[in-house]
Amino acid sequence: DAGVIQSPRHEVTEMGQEVTLRCKPISGHDYLFWYRQTMMRGLELLIYFNNNVPIDDSGMPEDRFSAKMPNASFSTLKIQPSEPRDSAVYFCASSQGLKGTQYFGPGTRLLVL
């Protein structure tokens, strides 16, 4: 298996622009997680899905952030409009079962200027 795939690996954008991050989970996994990692706050859970349905989005910072999972093999995290404080590494992870081992993707390094 190719593991969790994320794209793009790096994104540089200007404040106010829309940013879309993409994730392909491991085939057969029924849970998908979006995390954000910064030096100040460490690794934070933003939202997670079970069978494509959002279960807990309490970690989403504000309305500028939205996430979708239209099917079992694809998810997006969108920031609109982006702000410099959104600069971070965003990880997607998937697991089989909520307590199953989470496999992380390589992350998307986002820089908002």
Add this chain to the structure above:
Amino acid sequence: TQLLEQSPQFLSIQEGENLTVYCNSSSVFSSLQWYRQEPGEGPVLLVTVVTGGEVKKLKRLTFQFGDARKDSSLHITAAQPGDTGLYLCAGSTLYNFNKFYFGSGTKLNVKP
């Protein structure tokens, strides 16, 4: 304030030395995990501990879960440069077992 506090934040040692890193909380955890993250990559799960007092060994790594399930430690014997990375603990609490919290991590550098 982090739910899980890790110490030390940074550790730089010579190859062959032993070290221990700690993960502490005032909350009780139903389970606790340790991950290692290398630069430019996502975290990789090392171990899960679920029982108070549990000790697990993974080659040169020894993981311990506190009796009260509020803390954990990771001990590395005879560290090697390949052990270099960010070590993260993560857990789910008893009152919100569906949510996973990560500590801020310990950045370990093992010099050859």
